Structure formats: structure tokens, C-alpha cells
Amino acid sequence: MASVEKRVRNGKQTWLARWRDPDGRQRKRSFARKVDADRFLAKVNAEMLRGEYVDPSDPTTFREYAERWRVSQVHRPTTQAHVETNLRRHVYPHFGDRRLNSVRPSEIQSWVTRLTATLSPATVQVLHGIVASIYKSAIRDRHVNASPCEGTKLPKKQPREVVPLRTEIVHSIAETIPERYHALVVLAAGTGMRQGECFGLTLDRIDFMRGTVRVDRQLVHLARKEPVLAPPKTIASHRTIPLPTVVVTALVEHVRRYPITHPEGLIFTDDDGKPLRRTAFSREIWRPTLAAVPDAPAGTGMHDLRHYYASLLIRHGESVKTVQSRLGHATAAETLDTYAHLWPDSAETTRDAVDQVLGRTSTERTDREDVTLRSPSATSRP
Incomplete structure (x- = not known):
């Protein structure tokens, strides 16, 4: 039962509010005025009746709760690594040692504003989304009764119109890149597969008789670990893509010239027969190739070959649903947002x-x- 008691110590008068929390534990808090103690108890009683009570003296820090939340999430390995890195680099330096229930909406807004000065709007939105998810979970666990992320004004993403590569540039890239990776460029441009899906392609996923490739895995890279095969980006990314003759020919010639030695059957490996690593491939193979290709747009990446494939389908009259299916987009809206x-x-x-x-x-x-x-x-006239 809640009560307010008058206490006098060293000639100083205070008012002690006592109550029991929903778990039956005795709680107390001191106030300088009786009216403040009464108001506080009224608020506590109302919150317990609504099922919104949280312990006002909860010492849990943001970092402590965020780490418990992080390890309990059902995320893909790459997403787990991504969340851990973002929390460690951009969130914990600001809120890590703060009590979870002490962070205010104005502080979240100030944090977002500071991030916007150095990071892209898309990255800022991702970071804010992680923190918002943590507080949403904290509300369910009754560590807080409201999220300081509600109402935050986020920077808007600037629309970026995809400009497909010209066919002659795609040809130049395929002819300029070291011979070992010629078929890799043809595969990416001729199927629209993502870079990780191309790197993770194994021989058993190709049906040369029917001219199809089954995409149900990708090669993922985790910090300080060897690359591993894992499920693709989304459920919609599981798909079967028809292989044009030019792609089949390139793959057959590649397998003939570079016999498969990797235990998992990876088609594309480095000179030592090891899985391709994104950073090493970009630094040692892709960038030098682009530097040697006249008129190649600055910043061109392997993902631009995926855009090129989509543009070919659209140019030849394929429907939105077909393009969505071939690219493995989750929704037709995603396809239209990118290629409308x-x-x-x-x-x-x-x-x-x-x-x-x-x-x-x-x-x-x-x-x-x-x-x-x-x-x-x-x-x-009549």
C-alpha cells in the first residue's frame, strides 16, 4: 500500500513516498514537499493500473540493455555484424553509459542533427531505426514507458535516378578485367545477380541443359572471419533466373579454363582458389579495371551491372512483375521506386x-x- 511519511533529520524536513511495485518489492523516494510526494504516488498508482509502470530508479544503462537486445535478435550474420558496428561506432559514444530511462527526445534530435553533418540521410535513418527498436523493446520490458525516438525529425533521402551503363562500357569492362573474372562480369550483366550472389555461385546451382541458375545463397563476409555461404538478402531473393546463351557460353569457358577446386564448389575464386573478398576484389581488380576503361562513369560498381540488366529487361518490354522477379525485389513498389x-x-x-x-x-x-x-x-423549302 502506498503512503507518505514525514521525516526530520538534522533539522531538515523531507517527505518519504513508499509503494510496492508490480513485483511486490518495496520502493521509496524522498521529496522536499508533501505535495510533490502525493503527486508522485498518484502518478505511480495510475501507471500501475494502466500496466505502464516502470521503476523510476532503474539503473540499467543504454549499453547494457542494447547489448541484451542485440544478441536476442533473429538476424542474419551480416545484419548482426552491421548492427553491432553501428551501435559501437555511432550510438554508444553518445548514450552508452546513460541510464536507459534518462534519455530525452531533445537529446535524440540533437544526436540526429550531429550525425547528419557527416553521414548520409539513409545511414542516419538506419541508426535512428536501431535506437528506436531498442526503446520499443524497452517499453515492452517496462524499463521505460515512452520512447524518446517518437517525433524525431529525420533527414530526407535525396532521390537518386539510376542511369544505366551503356552497352559499350559493359563490353569494355568485360574485356579489360583480368580473364579470370571475365565470366563474372558477363554473369552479373546478364542475370542481374547481386555481387554476393555472384561470388557465392556454385556449379550445382546451374542447370546448363535448361539454361537456368538457382539463386538461394550468397557469399557473406564477417569481420575477422572467413567468408561463408548464407541465405540471400530476403525471401524474395530466392529465385530462378533464365541464362542467356552469352552467359552460358562464358560460364562453360570459365569452368574449362579454371577448374573448380574450392570445397564448396565456388565457381569464382582468386588466384589461390580462395573465396573472393569484396574489399580485396574492389581494390585489386575492379578499380584498376575501371581506370583502364575510357568513359566509365566515376564510382561505377558491380551493382551498376545489375542496373544494366534491369534496363535491358525494361527496354525489351518486360513487365514490372517480371523485372521484380528476376531481380529478387521484395515488392513491385521497390522495383518501380528504382526503375520507373x-x-x-x-x-x-x-x-x-x-x-x-x-x-x-x-x-x-x-x-x-x-x-x-x-x-x-x-x-x-417545303
């Missing part, structure tokens, strides 16, 4: 459709009027 500007403008088609109907009707009416005006009966 590449579909042919329907303005002329709309004009032609209207002209063919309304124009014909208007012409027919004019012809009838002309016939009526030329008819003798139209000019004769």
Missing part, C-alpha cells in the same frame, strides 16, 4: 489511343454533316 523512369513514357500511346477513338468519331460526325449540307433536301 526507365519505362517508356506513355504520353504518345495515350494520345494515339484517344485519337483513334474520339478522332474517328469526330471525323465520322463531320462527314455526316457534310453529306447533309450537300443534300438537295437540306436546302429545298
